[in-house]
Amino acid sequence: MSGKRLGWFGIIRLGLVQTALGAIVVLTTSTLNRVMVVELALPATLPGVLVGLHYAVQVLRPRLGYGSDVGGRRTPWIVGGMLALSLGAATASLAVALMSVQPLLGIALAVLAFTVIGGGVGAAGTSLLVLLAKQVDPERRGPAATIVWMMMIAGFVVTATVAGHLLDPFSLTRLVAVSLGVAAAAFVLALIAVFGIEGRAAPEPQQSPQTPQSPQAMPPFREAxxxxxxxxxxxxxxxxxxxxxxxxxxxxxxxxxxxxxxxxxxxxxxxxxxxxxxxxxxxxxxxxxxxxxxxxxxxxxxxxxxxxxxxxxxxxxxxxxxxxxxxxxxxxxxxxxxxxxxxxxxxxxxxxxxxxxxxxxxxxxxxxxxxxxxxxxxxxxxxxxxxxxxxxxxxxxxxxxxxxxxxxxxxxxxxxxxxxxxxxxxxxxxxxxxxxxxxxxxxxxxxxxxxxx
The missing domain is CATH 1.20.1250.20 (MFS general substrate transporter like domains)
Known part of the structure; x- marks a missing residue:
C-alpha cells in the first residue's frame, strides 16, 4: 500500500478531536440543562427541545459529509465544525444567563446557539470518522473506533469534574466564564490534533468514471x-x-x-x-x-x-x-x-x-x-x-x-x-x-x- 497510513499515535491525535467535542457537548447538554431547570425554574421541556433541536440539525450529516467529499479534504470541515461548536457553546451560556432577565430573548438566542452546535457537531464528527476510515488500515479500524470513542468519554469526565469544581460557588457570571474557557480550550486542542495530520497520511486512490465505485455506477439515493x-x-x-x-x-x-x-x-x-x-x-x-x-x-x-x-x-x-x-x-x-x-x-x-x-x-x-x-x-x-x-x-x-x-x-x-x-x-x-x-x-x-x- 503506497503512502503513509495513520499509526496509533495518529489515531490518538485524532481522538483528541473527540475529546474536545465531548468537553463542549457535556457542558451544553448537562450543566446548562440543570441550570435552566433548577436555578432558573424553567420547564424541563425547554432544554429537551433545545437538545432535540441540536440532534435534528444533525440529520444534515450526509450533506455535510458530501461537502467534504467534493473538496477532497476533511481537515477544513473538522476545524470549521469545531469553531462553530465552540461559538455555539459560548453563545448558549450567554443565552442561559440572559434568560434570568429576559426569558424570551434568552430562549431565542438559545435556539440559534443550539442550531449552530448541532451543525458543528455534524460537520466535525462526520468528517473525523471519514478521515479515520480512509487513513487507518482495516485491521486497526475496530480498535481505532474504540480508542476515539473512549477519548470522547474522557472529555466528558475531565470537563464535568473540572467545571464542577470551578462552578462553585455558583453564579451566572461564573457559568459564562467557565463555558467560554472550556470552548476556547477545546477549539485549541482540536487545532493541535489535526495540524498537518491529513497531509502526512496516505492519499486516497484516484478512481476513473468507469470504476464500480464511481457515482455513475450507483443507483439514485432513493433506490439505494x-x-x-x-x-x-x-x-x-x-x-x-x-x-x-x-x-x-x-x-x-x-x-x-x-x-x-x-x-x-x-x-x-x-x-x-x-x-x-x-x-x-x-x-x-x-x-x-x-x-x-x-x-x-x-x-x-x-x-x-x-x-x-x-x-x-x-x-x-x-x-x-x-x-x-x-x-x-x-x-x-x-x-x-x-x-x-x-x-x-x-x-x-x-x-x-x-x-x-x-x-x-x-x-x-x-x-x-x-x-x-x-x-x-x-x-x-x-x-x-x-x-x-x-x-x-x-x-x-x-x-x-x-x-x-x-x-x-x-x-x-x-x-x-x-x-x-x-x-x-x-x-x-x-x-x-x-x-x-x-x-x-x-x-x-x-x-x-x-x-x-
Missing part, C-alpha cells in the same frame, strides 16, 4: 436506501439502534435535575455526579474492548452478549434509581450512577462495534447508506429521547404534584425500553443481511468481536 431497508438484518438493527438509543438518551437531561430536585445537590455537585457517570461509561467501554478484543480472543463474550447484557443491566440499574428517590437519606447515589455508567458504556461500545461488524453485511457498495441509516436512527432517537424524557417529567410532576414519583416513573419507563432493546438485539442474530450473506452470521456469535479479523 430502499435496497438497504429491504435487508432484514439492516432493518432490524436499525430498529434496535432506535429503541436502545431512545432509552440511553432519555436519562441524559433528567439525571442532574433529579439529583438537584430530589437529593438536593448543588450545581457543582450534580455536575461532578455527571463526571462519575461518565467515568463509569469509560470503564464499561474498556471492559468490552478487553473482553472481546484480540487479547481475550473472544473467550469473555461476543459483542452480541455484551450488547444484550448491557441493555439488561442498564434497565436493572434504572429501576433501582427509580426507587432511590424514596429513600434519599440512605441511598448511595454516586455508586448507583457509576454502575449505570458502566452498564451504559458496555452497551454503547458493543453496539458501535456491532455497527462496524455489520456494515459490510448485505448488498455490496451500500456500506455508507447502511451506516447512514443506523446513524439517522441514532440521531432521531437521541433527539426524541431527551425531549420525551423531559416532557414526561413535566407532565407527571404536574399530574402527581410529586417530583420523586414523576422521576421514578420516567426512569422505570426507560428501563422497560432497555429490556425491549435486549430482545430486539437477539432478533438480529441469525438473520442474513441480504445479497452478500453475513460475515457476522458465519462466525456463529451474532457479531464479530471488537478488533477481530
Amino acid at each position: 436506501i430502499r435496497q438497504v431497508w429491504g435487508e432484514s438484518r439492516a432493518r432490524r438493527f436499525a430498529v434496535f439502534v432506535f429503541v436502545s438509543m431512545l432509552a440511553y438518551s432519555g436519562q441524559d437531561l433528567i439525571l442532574e435535575p433529579f439529583a438537584g430536585t430530589v437529593f438536593g445537590l448543588t450545581p457543582g455537585e450534580s455536575t461532578r455526579l455527571s463526571g462519575v457517570q461518565h467515568a463509569g461509561v469509560f470503564l464499561g467501554m474498556l471492559l468490552v474492548a478487553l473482553a472481546c478484543g484480540r487479547l481475550a480472543r473472544g473467550r469473555l463474550g461476543s459483542l452480541l452478549g455484551w450488547t444484550v447484557g448491557g441493555c439488561i443491566a442498564s434497565g436493572a440499574v434504572l429501576l433501582t434509581l427509580a426507587f432511590s428517590g424514596f429513600v434519599v437519606g440512605s441511598w448511595p447515589l454516586r455508586a448507583t450512577v457509576f454502575t449505570l455508567g458502566v452498564a451504559n458504556g458496555a452497551f454503547a461500545v458493543a453496539a458501535i462495534g456491532s455497527m462496524m461488524s455489520l456494515v459490510n453485511d448485505g448488498r455490496a457498495k451500500r456500506e455508507g447508506v447502511r451506516m447512514g441509516l443506523w446513524g439517522a436512527a441514532q440521531a432521531i432517537a437521541f433527539g426524541l429521547g431527551g425531549l420525551l424524557g423531559t416532557l414526561a417529567v413535566d407532565l407527571l410532576r404536574w399530574a402527581l404534584a410529586a417530583p420523586t414519583s414523576a422521576y421514578a416513573m420516567v426512569f422505570a419507563g426507560e428501563a422497560m425500553l432497555f429490556f425491549l432493546a435486549a430482545g430486539l438485539a437477539l432478533r438480529v442474530r441469525g438473520v442474513r443481511g441480504g445479497a452478500a450473506g453475513g460475515r457476522a452470521h458465519a462466525q456463529g456469535s451474532g457479531y464479530a468481536p471488537v478488533g477481530g479479523d
Whole structure:
C-alpha cells in the first residue's frame, strides 16, 4: 500500500478531536440543562427541545459529509465544525444567563446557539470518522473506533469534574466564564490534533468514471436506501439502534435535575455526579474492548452478549434509581450512577462495534447508506429521547404534584425500553443481511468481536 497510513499515535491525535467535542457537548447538554431547570425554574421541556433541536440539525450529516467529499479534504470541515461548536457553546451560556432577565430573548438566542452546535457537531464528527476510515488500515479500524470513542468519554469526565469544581460557588457570571474557557480550550486542542495530520497520511486512490465505485455506477439515493431497508438484518438493527438509543438518551437531561430536585445537590455537585457517570461509561467501554478484543480472543463474550447484557443491566440499574428517590437519606447515589455508567458504556461500545461488524453485511457498495441509516436512527432517537424524557417529567410532576414519583416513573419507563432493546438485539442474530450473506452470521456469535479479523 503506497503512502503513509495513520499509526496509533495518529489515531490518538485524532481522538483528541473527540475529546474536545465531548468537553463542549457535556457542558451544553448537562450543566446548562440543570441550570435552566433548577436555578432558573424553567420547564424541563425547554432544554429537551433545545437538545432535540441540536440532534435534528444533525440529520444534515450526509450533506455535510458530501461537502467534504467534493473538496477532497476533511481537515477544513473538522476545524470549521469545531469553531462553530465552540461559538455555539459560548453563545448558549450567554443565552442561559440572559434568560434570568429576559426569558424570551434568552430562549431565542438559545435556539440559534443550539442550531449552530448541532451543525458543528455534524460537520466535525462526520468528517473525523471519514478521515479515520480512509487513513487507518482495516485491521486497526475496530480498535481505532474504540480508542476515539473512549477519548470522547474522557472529555466528558475531565470537563464535568473540572467545571464542577470551578462552578462553585455558583453564579451566572461564573457559568459564562467557565463555558467560554472550556470552548476556547477545546477549539485549541482540536487545532493541535489535526495540524498537518491529513497531509502526512496516505492519499486516497484516484478512481476513473468507469470504476464500480464511481457515482455513475450507483443507483439514485432513493433506490439505494430502499435496497438497504429491504435487508432484514439492516432493518432490524436499525430498529434496535432506535429503541436502545431512545432509552440511553432519555436519562441524559433528567439525571442532574433529579439529583438537584430530589437529593438536593448543588450545581457543582450534580455536575461532578455527571463526571462519575461518565467515568463509569469509560470503564464499561474498556471492559468490552478487553473482553472481546484480540487479547481475550473472544473467550469473555461476543459483542452480541455484551450488547444484550448491557441493555439488561442498564434497565436493572434504572429501576433501582427509580426507587432511590424514596429513600434519599440512605441511598448511595454516586455508586448507583457509576454502575449505570458502566452498564451504559458496555452497551454503547458493543453496539458501535456491532455497527462496524455489520456494515459490510448485505448488498455490496451500500456500506455508507447502511451506516447512514443506523446513524439517522441514532440521531432521531437521541433527539426524541431527551425531549420525551423531559416532557414526561413535566407532565407527571404536574399530574402527581410529586417530583420523586414523576422521576421514578420516567426512569422505570426507560428501563422497560432497555429490556425491549435486549430482545430486539437477539432478533438480529441469525438473520442474513441480504445479497452478500453475513460475515457476522458465519462466525456463529451474532457479531464479530471488537478488533477481530
